[in-house]
Amino acid sequence: MAKDLLSIVIPSYNEQGNIEHTAEVVSKIMKDNRIPYELVFVNDGSKDETWDILTSLTRTDPNVVAVNFSRNFGKEAAIFAGLRTARGDAVVLMDCDLQHPPEVIVEMYNIWKYNDVDVVEGRKKDRGRESKVYKAFSLWFYKLINSSSGLDMSGASDFKLLDRSVVDSLNDMPERLTFFRAMSSWVGYKTEKVYFEVAERAAGESKWSVSSLIKYAVSSITSFTSAPLHIVTFCGVVTFLITLILGAHTLVNKILGNSAQGFSTVIILQLLMSSIIMFSLGIIGYYLSKIYEEIKKRPRFIIRNVVRNGREQNGEKDD
Ligand code: UDP
Ligand code: MG
Numbered sequence: 001m002a003k004d005l006l007s008i009v010i011p012s013y014n015e016q017g018n019i020e021h022t023a024e025v026v027s028k029i030m031k032d033n034r035i036p037y038e039l040v041f042v043n044d045g046s047k048d049e050t051w052d053i054l055t056s057l058t059r060t061d062p063n064v065v066a067v068n069f070s071r072n073f074g075k076e077a078a079i080f081a082g083l084r085t086a087r088g089d090a091v092v093l094m095d096c097d098l099q100h101p102p103e104v105i106v107e108m109y110n111i112w113k114y115n116d117v118d119v120v121e122g123r124k125k126d127r128g129r130e131s132k133v134y135k136a137f138s139l140w141f142y143k144l145i146n147s148s149s150g151l152d153m154s155g156a157s158d159f160k161l162l163d164r165s166v167v168d169s170l171n172d173m174p175e176r177l178t179f180f181r182a183m184s185s186w187v188g189y190k191t192e193k194v195y196f197e198v199a200e201r202a203a204g205e206s207k208w209s210v211s212s213l214i215k216y217a218v219s220s221i222t223s224f225t226s227a228p229l230h231i232v233t234f235c236g237v238v239t240f241l242i243t244l245i246l247g248a249h250t251l252v253n254k255i256l257g258n259s260a261q262g263f264s265t266v267i268i269l270q271l272l273m274s275s276i277i278m279f280s281l282g283i284i285g286y287y288l289s290k291i292y293e294e295i296k297k298r299p300r301f302i303i304r305n306v307v308r309n310g311r312e313q314n315g316e317k318d319d
Helices: 019-032 050-060 075-085 103-114 132-149 164-172 180-186 210-224 227-255 264-295
Strands: 006-012 037-043 064-069 090-093 119-124 156-163 191-196 303-308 311-313
Touching (some): 019 050, 075 156, 103 191, 132 210, 180 210, 210 227, 210 264, 227 264
Parallel strands (some): 006 037, 006 090, 037 064
Antiparallel strands (some): 064 303, 119 156
């Protein structure tokens, strides 16, 4: 069986200024290189004209499939809905704003097609024009992920080509709280890397605010690793050692009859202990809330409708 159909999954949230241009640029590159392809746009509950532009695009371009969410579920959900809908022998994930250069897709495709490779991973050469704070933050973030999971995630991006077998493995993963970048490494398979420069956003604005990035980071870490829980244990051990030393010291003083007058030690200890306990409880609580969310078994997304060739179809369910 020839393996050649390529699905390009493009999560789109308020991208009215980008959709048509992106579809055009990507289509041209695919056609020029004679790659059979489909474009799977996932409209993540956009509040602008994105969906209208997409439906009219499906009427004129048979290669376009448009998936419509019932509301904004976030990029992760959009990626996983795209993976469900894609029919290709390989699937590429890319952003709608052309920050992932579409020429690289051809490179990824050829590596996949002519080699025994299941995943072709796009790695950022440099992090584009991101602020210093953001760079430092993401460096720290990936260090934590790297050391806690044993996966090398520095420079990782969502720009990836996945073989059908990998897509099926990801579709089989039951968890509700996903972290695509890490999960697509976690499944393993034979991986090749290509490097790309992050381009400037074509039109519109980035959808990330500082608070949404922090939320994303915390949720990614806790959904992927339990390292923070081990930090709690480590803190416990350290404070226990300190307590032993301080306790011995106090006891010796007491025996020698020069027991301290001040309550300062007591107060400091109290403060220290209660802050550590509260901090630990917070982390445990966070994981509890994650377990709670997983256990509810809510779908990761709800698809209102899917349009192919201008006609509506039933959407894939997230089971
Ligand atoms: N996106 C999405 N849902 C969201 C936020 C973003 O599907 O809730 C899409 C967005 O349309 C784009 C991609 O995710 O195709 C990356 O978003 P953005 O460019 O805002 O992120 P950045 O490049 O700044 O990291
Ligand atoms: Mg972007």
